[in-house]
Amino acid sequence: MEVKILLMQLPVHQFNFGGIRANIPLAAGYLKAMAAQEGLLDEVDVEILDPDAADLLGDAGLIDKIANQDIDVLGITCYCWNVARSLYIAGELKKRLPRLKVVVGGPEITQDNPYILSHPVIDIGVINEGERTFVELLRHFSKGIPRLPEIRGLFFREGDRLIMTSPRTSISNLTEVPSPYLTGIIGPSRDHSMWIETVRGCRFHCEYCYYYKMFTNTLAFPLERLAQHLDYARENRVREIYIMDPTFNDRKDLEQVGEVIQRHNPDRSLHFHTEIRADLVDEKMADLFKRCNFKSVEVGLQSINPEALKKVGRRNNLERFLKGVHLLKDRDIQVTVGLIIGLPGDTFSTLAETVDFLIDHEAYSEVEAYNLSVLPGTVLRANAEKLGLKYQPEPPYYVLETETMSGADLRKAQEYCAERLGVDIDPIQLPSLTTYTSQNHLKKPLSQKIKSKSSLKPLRAVR
Numbered sequence: 001m002e003v004k005i006l007l008m009q010l011p012v013h014q015f016n017f018g019g020i021r022a023n024i025p026l027a028a029g030y031l032k033a034m035a036a037q038e039g040l041l042d043e044v045d046v047e048i049l050d051p052d053a054a055d056l057l058g059d060a061g062l063i064d065k066i067a068n069q070d071i072d073v074l075g076i077t078c079y080c081w082n083v084a085r086s087l088y089i090a091g092e093l094k095k096r097l098p099r100l101k102v103v104v105g106g107p108e109i110t111q112d113n114p115y116i117l118s119h120p121v122i123d124i125g126v127i128n129e130g131e132r133t134f135v136e137l138l139r140h141f142s143k144g145i146p147r148l149p150e151i152r153g154l155f156f157r158e159g160d161r162l163i164m165t166s167p168r169t170s171i172s173n174l175t176e177v178p179s180p181y182l183t184g185i186i187g188p189s190r191d192h193s194m195w196i197e198t199v200r201g202c203r204f205h206c207e208y209c210y211y212y213k214m215f216t217n218t219l220a221f222p223l224e225r226l227a228q229h230l231d232y233a234r235e236n237r238v239r240e241i242y243i244m245d246p247t248f249n250d251r252k253d254l255e256q257v258g259e260v261i262q263r264h265n266p267d268r269s270l271h272f273h274t275e276i277r278a279d280l281v282d283e284k285m286a287d288l289f290k291r292c293n294f295k296s297v298e299v300g301l302q303s304i305n306p307e308a309l310k311k312v313g314r315r316n317n318l319e320r321f322l323k324g325v326h327l328l329k330d331r332d333i334q335v336t337v338g339l340i341i342g343l344p345g346d347t348f349s350t351l352a353e354t355v356d357f358l359i360d361h362e363a364y365s366e367v368e369a370y371n372l373s374v375l376p377g378t379v380l381r382a383n384a385e386k387l388g389l390k391y392q393p394e395p396p397y398y399v400l401e402t403e404t405m406s407g408a409d410l411r412k413a414q415e416y417c418a419e420r421l422g423v424d425i426d427p428i429q430l431p432s433l434t435t436y437t438s439q440n441h442l443k444k445p446l447s448q449k450i451k452s453k454s455s456l457k458p459l460r461a462v463r
Contacts, residue, residue: 029180113376207379230264281324308345342372
């Protein structure tokens with residue numbers, strides 16, 4: 001009997017009635033494309049949850065739709081913004097489909113994340129890159145070979161026992177990984193955007209970021225793949241391409257990449273967005289970004305406090321940062337600057353100095369202020385106790401207190417960012433209805449004064 005597998009990626013929570021933007025199941029696309037390349041789709045039925053269902057249905061609607069498909073395996077791409085909801089839905093599905101196996105993957109799945117390792121609904125977890133592991137899992141589900149203990153890069157349960165298999169090394173040749181777009185597995189989002197990678201890996205070792213630990217080397221996809229993606233995008237009326245490299249401008253062949261982009265976008269119908277380091281930008285690079293039709297970039301400042309940056313393995317050259325930001329802004333490229341609230345060693349005063357630095361130097365087009373997340377799989381998580389960090393044990397793992405910032409200081413810092421920069425920040429803790437008292441029924445906690453929006457994204461996204 002054919003095994004039926006459904007792959008699901010839920011979007012970032014959105015607290016309004018607007019449409020979800022650009023929840024592209026790229027990871028699921030890679031998995032299915034790899035399975036097709038290995039000739040496994042004749043043996044196993046692998047489907048990706050319809051984007052309209054994933055983005056627009058509520059929990060009850062999703063549960064009904066998936067349960068009616070009578071699947072054998074539910075595969076979930078887990079991020080800190082969707083994992084709690086995803087596992088709730090998986091738990092409800094198991095009540096209706098008792099034989100259902102739940103397999104999870106994504107950056108949440110690490111050996112140091114008790115939230116995941118102890119979650120009763122999870123049967124199998126895939127650690128780090130999933131393409132090769134997924135192929136072996138499909139063979140296991142369809143034929144029983146290889147057995148789970150023989151598959152690298154997994155944890156699984158046998159009764160009450162949690163079993164961790166040996167680690168899997170990263171893919172060393174990215175030509176082995178087929179494109180989900182070019183193979184017809186997935187398409188652009190409903191807002192006419194695409195997400196693509198041109199490299200995997202990062203040479204910067206920011207300790208709050210999980211990304212560099214996932215890859216031992218920085219590897220590039222062939223430039224021919226980029227050219228093919230650009231031709232595909234123009235043929236399919238894509239408007240914006242988000243290049244998802246962790247630091248797009250940290251590559252020796254950037255000029256050749258720029259030449260490919262210009263050659264395959266002659267009418268400049270494609271707009272580009274990516275994440276870069278501003279301190280690497282000079283006149284020549286800024287001109288290249290302009291010629292390539294980059295309309296926006298994200299850069300990370302995090303803090304101007306040297307002590308805080310040292311504690312998380314990051315360096316900033318403020319003079320070069322300012323120069324890079326202004327070179328891009330002078331060419332009408334929007335620069336979104338990322339700050340992190342709650343870095344070890346930062347205080348309310350140093351956070352305020354960082355905000356004032358940006359304002360005084362007009363060094364941004366927009367600012368995104370993030371609460372520090374003590375993410376699983378990071379050096380920061382491993383060193384949290386030594387650094388005096390107290391944080392939420394469940395997603396999104398926000399820091400609650402540091403040696404230099406109390407909970408009240410963190411909320412004060414949020415409010416300062418919100419007022420000075422006009423940004424929305426997720427409250428560290430949701431407001432409690434019990435704060436409404438008979439003595440002062442109009443009094444609200446400080447966190448309620450801060451607007452809430454879906455600003456969660458991996459901290460690698462604020463270089």
